[in-house]
Amino acid sequence: MTLSTFTRRAAMAIAATAAFALPASADVDMSGKTIEWTIPFSETGGSAKWANFFAPLLSEALPGNPTVVVKFMPGAGSTKGANWFQEQTGGDGTVMFGSSGSTQFPYLLGDPRVRYEYNDWNPVMASGTGGVAYLNAEAGAKFDGSANNLKDMTFIYGNQGATRLDIIPALAWKMLGMNVEHVLGIKGRGDGRKMFESGEATIDYQTSSGYLKGSAQLVEAGKAVPMMTWGSIDAAGNIVRDPTFPDMPTFKEVCEATDGCETSGDQWDAWKAFFVAGFPSQKIAFLPAGTDQEIIDTFSNAFASIAARDDFAEISAARLGKYPMYTGKDAKGALTNAITVSDSAKAFVQGWLKEDFGVELN
The missing domain is CATH 3.40.190.150 (Bordetella uptake gene, domain 1)
Incomplete structure (x- = not known):
């Protein structure tokens, strides 16, 4: 198919x-x-x-x-x-x-x-x-729709494992030129959110259900700032805005706005292929x-x-x-x-x- x-x-x-x-x-x-x-x-x-x-x-x-x-x-x-x-x-x-x-x-x-x-x-x-990546309040104050103002910061992320679904955020942040240190081995994305809540992590991502249930409350409380979604796929295979979060930019949009990030070539093709999978x-x-x-x-x-x-x-x-x-x-x-x-x-x-x-x- x-x-x-x-x-x-x-x-x-x-x-x-x-x-x-x-x-x-x-x-x-x-x-x-x-x-x-x-x-x-x-x-x-x-x-x-x-x-x-x-x-x-x-x-x-x-x-x-x-x-x-x-x-x-x-x-x-x-x-x-x-x-x-x-x-x-x-x-x-x-x-x-x-x-x-x-x-x-x-x-x-x-x-x-x-x-x-x-x-x-x-x-x-x-x-x-879908999925939503978000920042702590300090980094969120510097986010302008691109990652240009975030490149001089060091972020901590709770990662389930190198070969897991966390490939999607990890590769996206690398493509954006961000310095993210990965704490490997957490048992689920909910545990990553707990690290973020406690201040042990400064950047996080959740699938849509996890974001709606827990992370959205952090945003409402001013403790987190949405950065981007991974987007959705339309009938022609293009990445478009996530229907659950239509007001948030996609990673593709943030990449296009960030110096040095490309939405073509081997790196982009690999990211998109694994996103689709x-x-x-x-x-x-x-x-x-x-x-x-x-x-x-x-x-x-x-x-x-x-x-x-x-x-x-x-x-x-x-x-x-x-x-x-x-x-x-x-x-x-x-x-x-x-x-x-x-x-x-x-x-x-x-x-x-x-x-x-x-x-x-x-």
Whole structure:
């Protein structure tokens, strides 16, 4: 599937999934069962907020109204939980897993800790998200829409790991010529926000759900200043303003306004390729290998019925942001985009990680 095809589907995803969803099979009854939805991060981050938002809706939509419990298995930048899920086979619908870009990127880059294979898993729902980078009050007072006045400052950032989704902010700040020191090994972006709140970090980024839930309050209190979003992708594959934060400039806009930052060439192409892999289909719900197709269809249709709710657009925008949701064939297409980047983009990022972080993957 091409990016253009994928993004055209994104514009119509909710309507499409609702229109083509089939009723769940009468043979599937999950009455009295408990579904454990494992998230490979801490309970303070965007993935936790995503799963906790959908869990009660999924309980209501599945036949028999089973209990859906969100569990957390942080460690090794999410590869611990993903490796565990790889071993879960023959699913009866009581085991789910929630992947994020920070799980996808190690897989893409050949991180030696990866012992999981996305192609073995069964995606039943995928949803996009965005991200917001923000500064502390001191740096925010100097920010004028470019990074020119920030280049003489040293920033501290709580980083989940060199091969995680934090590639997106780390490479963006490098392209802007900013001096950012990375404290590696935090268990989730919520822990990065805690570092920022305590003053241990002076720059941060959150996915949209984490920003809406926690960081926006820091902005309201004058303790943080928004810098930029990563943007969104339109039907032609261009980066445009994030629909959840239309008043914030994108990284592309800030780059264009900053001396020495280029929105063309190998560095830009690599950043954009990983952004596309990491955000338009950033969070994906899976059932394990070996799950009966009847159960897979039941879960896909349950998520489609959630998307078809009259109140879904409103409640999801408030908690997660304004992004498309995919089920069925579209969820599989979203997964394909999430685990596909060009060899040239991969090679560039692997070289940059070796040079800047001492991480050798090739």
